[in-house]
Amino acid sequence: xxxxxxNFETYVKxxxxxxxxxxxxxxxxxxxxxxxxKVDFIWVNQDYKSFEWFLKLLRQFExxxxxxxxxxxxxxxxxxxHLYFTEIKDDQYIGTxxxxxxxxxxxxxxxxxxxxxxxxxxxxxxxxxxxFIKDDxxxxxxxxxxxxxxxxxxxxxxxxxxxxxxxxxxxEKF
Numbered sequence: 001x002x003x004x005x006x007n008f009e010t011y012v013k014x015x016x017x018x019x020x021x022x023x024x025x026x027x028x029x030x031x032x033x034x035x036x037x038k039v040d041f042i043w044v045n046q047d048y049k050s051f052e053w054f055l056k057l058l059r060q061f062e063x064x065x066x067x068x069x070x071x072x073x074x075x076x077x078x079x080x081x082h083l084y085f086t087e088i089k090d091d092q093y094i095g096t097x098x099x100x101x102x103x104x105x106x107x108x109x110x111x112x113x114x115x116x117x118x119x120x121x122x123x124x125x126x127x128x129x130x131x132f133i134k135d136d137x138x139x140x141x142x143x144x145x146x147x148x149x150x151x152x153x154x155x156x157x158x159x160x161x162x163x164x165x166x167x168x169x170x171x172e173k174f
Contacts, residue, residue, distance in 0.1 A: 036078075037076075037078070038076070038077075038078060038079075038080070038139070039078060039079050039080070040080045040082060040132070041079060041080065041081050041082065042082040042084070042123065042128070043081075043082070043083050043084070044084040044086060044122070044123060044150070044154070045083075045084070045085065045086070046085070046086055046087045047085055047087045048085055048111040048112065048118070051083060051111075051112060055112055055113065055114070058081060058112070058114055058116075059113065059114060061079055061081075062079075062081070062114060062115055062116070065077065065078060065079055066115075080116075081114065081116035082116065082119065082123075082128070083109075083112060083114075083116060083118050083119065084118070084119045084120070084121070084122065084123050085111070085118055085119070085120055085121075086121060086122055125157055125158055125161040126161055126164075129161050129162070129164075129165045129167065130165070132144050132165075132167075133165065141165055141166040141167055142166070142168075144165075144167040144168065145167065145168040145169075145170065146158060146162050146167050146168065146169050146170065147170045147172050148169070148170070148171055148172060149171075149172040149173070155171060159171075
């Protein structure tokens with residue numbers, strides 16, 4: 001686990017790699033740190049099969065959070081899951097409209113079974129990062145910390161967006 005993950009209110013994890021070492025680190029962080037108010041977990045992968053081994057844990061996180069929120073109605077959602085499948089590309093004429101329509105009417109994601117919806121194609125970092133400031137949490141740019149693990153090209157794009165938005169950027173390695 002990074003030594004930088006100690007005292008943050010907003011914590012964004014971006015993955016495009018194997019998560020085994022990081023799961024342990026996240027569990028350790030959860031035990032040590034009660035100051036984190038929100039975690040946006042962003043995982044980018046080629047296809048849904050790459051997520052299969054991790055879905056049980058993500059479902060458990062969703063269920064535990066839902067149970068907690070049911071008992072604590074004044075609390076906000078702590079964990080926001082964002083999954084991206086890059087293998088599914090926008091059709092030049094219709095985009096991903098058919099898949100997006102199906103996912104809007106389904107009560108759970110058709111690929112993962114999670115409440116969190118799957119996004120198609122590559123993440124649009126500018127839009128995602130702008131949303132962190134515009135949400136109803138009241139966080140400022142100085143409150144937002146991005147922890148990244150993945151390929152260099154993605155790291156460069158994320159780091160550039162972090163600089164633009166004045167977010168703190170940490171490059172995780174394992």
